[in-house]
Amino acid sequence: MTEQTDRVLDGKCPTGPLADRWTKHKGSIQLIGPINKRKYHIIVVGTGLAGASAAATLGELGYRVTAVTYHDSPRRAHSVAAQGGINAAKNYQNDGDSTHRLFYDTIKGGDYRARESNVYRLAEVSANIIDQAVAQGVPFAREYGGALANRTFGGVLVSRTFYARGQTGQQLLYGAYSSLMRQVDGGNVTLLTYKDMLDVIVSEGEARGVVLRDLKTGKVDALTADAVVLCTGGYSNVFYLSTNAKKCNVTATWRAHKKGATFANPCYTQIHPTCIPQEGEDQSKLTLMSESLRNDGRVWVPRKKDDPRAPADIPEADRYYYLEEKYPTFGNMVPRDVASRNAKYVCDDGQGVGATKQAVYLDFKDAIARLGEDTIRARYGNLFQMYEKIVADNPYKTPMKIYPAPHYSMGGLWVDYDLMSNLPGLFVLGEANFSDHGANRLGASALMQGLADGYFVIPYTIGPYLHANRARKPLAADHPDVRGTVEAVEAKTKRLLAINGKRSVDSIHRELGMVMLDKVGMSRTAEGLTEAIEKIRALRAEFWENVRILPTEGDTLNMELEKAHRVADFLEFAELLCHDARARNESCGGHFREEHQTPEGEALRDDENFAHVAAWGFAGVGETPVLHKERLDFEFVKLTQRSYK
Amino acid sequence: MSWLTRSLSSFSGRKLLAAVTGLVLVVFLIIHLLGNLQIFSDSDAFNHYAKALHDGPLILLGDIGLAITFPLHMAMVIWLAIDNARARGPAGYKKHGTKQTRGFASVLASKTTLYGGLVLIAFTIIHVWHFRLHHEEMQAFAAGGNRGYVIQELANPGWGLLYIVGSLVVGWHIFHGIQASFRSFGVNHPRYTPLIVRTGMGLATVLALGFAAIPVWILLG
Amino acid sequence: MGDTISLTLEVWRQPGPLAKGRFQTYEVKDVSQNISFLEMLDLLNQRLISEGIEPVHFEHDCREGICGSCGFMINGQAHGPDLGTTVCQLHMRRFKNGDHLVVEPWRARAFPVIRDLVVDRASLDKIIAAGGYNSVNCGNAPDANAMPIGRDTAEEAFDAAACIGCGACVAACKNASAMLFTSAKVGQLAMLPQGQPERSHRVVRMYDEMQALGFGACSWTQDCEAACPKEISVKWISRAKRDYLKARFKEGL
Incomplete structure (x- = not known):
């Protein structure tokens, strides 16, 4: 295997005190005047949280933007399916949250495999995302007094997750989508639907456009621009059965990779612990049950193997609440990787439940006894309903059966602090890049990252590249x-x-x-x-x-x-x-x-x-890829064995 | 387009005009029925009422009012119906169904209001010709004046049946029409709206039965 | 769990937007009642491909009832017989052995057929582009808690915001009207303090755009509400209508 330590893998992170880095970096960025912004054409591929927010915000700034989606509408992007919530270091609950704590939780949750500078920036802008979404009209959950409500998520000890019932991703996407459509209305953004991006146009080592196939007519066309922004999501569908939508794919990032963009940490895939188990051979996808359910649901399996009793008939003494027993501090709220792995362990040990023995119980009996069925319905009604529809079983009466399923990919195209890949002119945002989650993503952080990249990072960081190439025109169609x-x-x-x-x-x-x-x-x-x-x-x-x-x-x-x-x-x-x-x-x-x-x-x-x-360069199909490394330096957190006990 | 034509040619504007005129016509129907019901009295009340009506200025007011509201109502509704039919596009459905769990009558009434209205156009023309344009003749009718004339005409099973059908179609038309009119004004309230819906349906039923009672009574002798 | 059933499907086949379409009958044998309607179509398509027949095209993506991609008529019912359900969440246990199902695309002038059961719903985006937003640039939002919004208000706004833009309301309406879709967005933003500055202009633009795109008017049959997979109430139509009339006739917009 070839190994190289290459200059292209300089993350270009700012130096100095962590809390000042983003501010310092923004301050040093080359600005482009409002009149000159009109002269630049930017292609944004994908209209999920990252894509819609990026296209809208770049449009607001005055750039000429073309937003591309293979769907019939930007609103279909799979961000729409995110259920549980979005993190933000607002500390509205007065429970000790802070930017630094969100940063720390995220770094630790990612098992110390993410860049400190990026993660801190993410935590820093998280609060602004909530402000922006509320201004757009996103109906977050509220307390009776009118203040925003929060819930807690896996891997943390504070309540910093904002939510809109079990449809937070949907509401945030519609917020970004409405801002995007406003720019379409105003003429700054051109929206192309039913267009599949099938390649990146690279000329003299720089990304200069994309090739789009019109799904309705089959026509293949080039679209050239001053910069290309990929917001094309993750690759969990490599597992075929996953919680991703059927159309989610790796094509845009993979073809960029084949054109020279390095692909970082592809092995960091997230298997989400709470999904509806597979039923049969003909199943086409797996359905996620929000991690927020673990707030009130208790995970267990029968202590005895192949216990034939119905769950309700199994007494407390014969129930193995394995997460609570093994991790008394975090209990059912351990991070996803830990929860998933432990579900696998008990099933491998033959303690699994259901027809396939590949499931564990998620039980709301105690929460219903404590809070009443109405409260549980108010919190998770739509999730329970969805479960009942798919499984034809009433989760208010019998425990849910759940099993882990591929859900998210932390890996993606390598990008520097400015979110630019090693191919100049190619920027990568959201799940499509590798940047902020390390080896494991905490719940409610994907929405945060997608929107942070789109609303608050790329609008600044795209400037220097455009300015540096200001004398250049987009390539002509006959180039x-x-x-x-x-x-x-x-x-x-x-x-x-x-x-x-x-x-x-x-x-x-x-x-x-x-x-x-x-x-x-x-x-x-x-x-x-x-x-x-x-x-x-x-x-x-x-x-x-x-x-x-x-x-x-x-x-x-x-x-x-x-x-x-x-x-x-x-x-x-x-x-x-x-x-x-x-x-x-x-x-x-x-x-x-x-x-x-x-x-x-x-x-x-x-x-x-x-x-x-680990960022890989393409060497040919079936050839051993070329490894490039970017060292991760930890100046502000101490690397320890992650413990949630 | 000016503000007024733009506003009034919008769907909501047309609906507004249709609703206002529709409700005016309902008020007319109520007055009309109250007058008609006097036919049940054996005294000359009906004839006196008819005479007073036609001698006074009220009839002119009524005629003018109806001459404006009726065609306007029709025009707005038909204009909407044309756009609505076009909106479905070149191909329709092979199979029709609904997922509504409301009462069957409410659902059916809401979907057939237009057809009821088309029937009513024909009925109204006949009715106006039949009685309104024969007013002089009716008043001079030897065997009991207006009342006698009406009884004589409706005793004919053909006419009697036509008026029964007409009455029921009126009721059917406004069974949905009254509440829809309030919807067109944008009325929506958790408590009052159900009240309006029920009152509308009740009123429609009362009007239908009230009008139909006369030919039924006459046919039964 | 569950038995297998066999069905007869009468499916609209149309190779392209301009091609002539027709119904084609397919027998589907021994499908598990635990699979979804779309998975049943997947099975049919696998069989068709193996027989060298072009598969039935239908739109779909998330298959968990939230993206709004899927949708067609099953026996005249938008998204099939279940209330509050998209067709991807409709399971075969809802049907009986031997059922005969007519499967047709959404029909509306504003939703031209692209292929088979797939229709083009770009018109819904155009309605949103005509003001279905709050004009707030990124960066100038005040603190999220600066404006208290009562819990009931937020929840009610959510009820309208839950619309997934699938087009079932249009398909089910006898007038192919997009009133429920349009009014839900108008209503969501009109509920919230952030939506007030543009409230009147928004409803006028969105309603007029809907009309211009070739959708029909509302006859208040309430079929839209019944067909809506998110069970959005027709009350939003009344509310938006009142806003429209107020904007037009009171404010003179």
């Missing part, structure tokens, strides 16, 4: 690099359509998912990862020989073709994920290597050798 990229996308589409084999795209994707979940899921071994790479390669070959796409034309809506492009990329990306997981010879956060654990089964880090960001 060889533009034409070449368009033609390559067209050729790839043609190639896919021409295979005309026997297997559907979904069947191959499902098989990939099974390999990934089995070998690269909640726990990994070097041996298993090597095996997985072999299987992925075989499956990729199978795909390119035997996939069948219908309709066979690409000039109308063709959802099988859309999926084929995405699965083709997953089949390449999956291999990188395995490489990264195999190279990271330690356990940290969501990345758990069985070879590296404490006697109690907790993740065992190796700070001496792995306190770095």
Whole structure:
């Protein structure tokens, strides 16, 4: 394996006191005058929290923005499905919260694998996000006196999570979306819907535009600009069954990677502890039950293996509240990676419940006895209803059955402090980048990061790049690099359509998912990862020989073709994920290597050798990728074994 | 477009005009029914009422009022109906259904108000010709004046049946129409709105039965 | 858990926006009652692909009832028979063995068919672009607690804000009206103090835009409320209407 310590991996973080870094950095940034802003064209790909907020805010500043989504409307982006809440260091509850504490919780929650400067900035701007959302009309939960309400989330000891019933992501997205539509109304933002980004146009080493395929007509076109901002979400669908929406994919970031952008920490995937367990073979996706349920629900399994009794008939003495017993301080509110891993342990031990024995109970009996059913309904009504719809079981009466499911990807394209990838001109925001969560993301932090990047970071940090290239015009449509990229996308589409084999795209994707979940899921071994790479390669070959796409034309809506492009990329990306997981010879956060654990089964880090960001360069499909490292220096927090006991 | 045409040609503006005129017509119906009901009295009350009405200025006022409100109501509703039909687009549904859990009558009435109205246009023309334009003749009618004339006409099963149907269609039309009018004004209240809905439906029922009672009574002798 | 059932589906097939469409009948055998309606269509599509037939296109994404992508008519009912449910959350246990289901796209002039059951709902975005927002630039928001908002007010505003923009209200309305969609956004912002400055202009612009886009008017049949997967009340239509009339006739906008 080639290893390099490369200059491209300078995170360009400011120095000095942590609390002053962002202010200092903003103060030193090259400003662009209001009149000159009109001259710059910025493409924002994706319209989730990061994309919509970035496009809206850049539009407000006066840039010419084109916002791109493959959906029929920006409002469909999967941010809409985030349930529980958004963190902010407001300290409205007077319970000792502060910017520093949010910073610390996030760094620790991420198992010390994130940049201090970035995380501190995130904590710093978190409070402004809430202000902005309220001004947009986001109906956050309120106390009777009219003040904002908060709840607590996993991995922290304060209540700093703002929420809007169990639909916080939806409301925040609609807030950002309304700001975006305001800019569309005002003419600063051009909205392109039904456009799938299939490549980045790179010329002389810099990102100069994107190639879009119109999903309704199949037409492939180039769109050039002064800068490209990718806000294209995460890659959890590499596991096929995940809590992500069906269309979520790695294509935009993967194709940027193939054009030179390094992909950082792909092995940091989050398996969310509270999801509805898989029911059968035909299931198409997994549904998350908000982590906020752990505020009032108690997780347990029967002490006895294969206990045949109904949960209500099992007396207290025979119930194993494993999280409460093992982690008395945090109890059911341990971080996600810990909760998930422990669910896996008890199920592996044969204590699992339900038909598949791959589930644990999440029980509201005590909370209902304490608070009454009405209070529980007010807090989680929509979640309970959703559960009942899917499972046909009443969670007010019988405990929910839950099991971990792939949910979020902390890894993503490598970016510096300005959120620019190593490809100049290519900025990456939100889940698509790797930056702020380290090896595990705490609950209610994804919304925070997406919106922080879009509302409060990129509007400042994009300036210097634009200014530095002010003399340059966007590439013309007939530029060889533009034409070449368009033609390559067209050729790839043609190639896919021409295979005309026997297997559907979904069947191959499902098989990939099974390999990934089995070998690269909640726990990994070097041996298993090597095996997985072999299987992925075989499956990729199978795909390119035997996939069948219908309709066979690409000039109308063709959802099988859309999926084929995405699965083709997953089949390449999956291999990188395995490489990264195999190279990271330690356990940290969501990345758990069985070879590296404490006697109690907790993740065992190796700070001496792995306190770095692993950013991979593309070397060709099936080739060993090139590793670049960015060292993580911790000046303000002490690296300790994470303890939630 | 000026502010006024813009405002009044908007859906809500048209609805507003339709609602105002509709409610005026309901008030007219109430007065009309109160007058009609005097036919049940054996004395000359009905004839006196008719005479007083036609000798006074009220009839002119009524005629003018109706000549404005009726066509305006029709015009607004039909104009809306054309836009509404166009909004569905070139292809309709093969299968129709609803997910409403309200009473069947309320749902059906709300969807057929327009058709009731179209029937009422025809009915009104016939009715105006039948009685209003024969007013002189009715008053001079030897066998009991106005009252006698009405009884003679409605005793004819064809006419009697037509008036029964007409009365019921009026009721059906305003069964939904009254509450919809208040909705068009934007009235919405957790307590008063249900009251308006019930009152509207009750009034519609009373008007329908009240008008229909006359031909029924006459047909039964 | 649950048995398997077999169904007859009569599905609208239309290869493209300009192509002529027609109904096509498919037999679906032995599907588990535990899967969702969309998963049943997935199975059908897998079979169609293996038989060399183009799969039925339908819009979908999150499959947990929140993104608003999915939606079509099942036997004349938007999102199928269940109340407060998107079609992705509709499970096959709701149907009986031997059921005959007619599956049609949303029908509205403002929602042209793209392919099969997929329609273009860009018009809903255009309504939002016509003022469905608070004009507040990022950075100039006051502290979130500076303006107290009562719990009931916030909750009621949420009821309207819950709209997922799926278009079922339009599809179910006999007039293909977007009044519920439009009024819910108008109502949400009108409930909150932050929405007051633009309240009148907003409702006038949004209502007029809705009309201009070719949606119908409201006849108060209340089918929209019944079809709404988020059970948004028709009261929002009354409220927004009052705002509209006030803006037009009182304030003279």
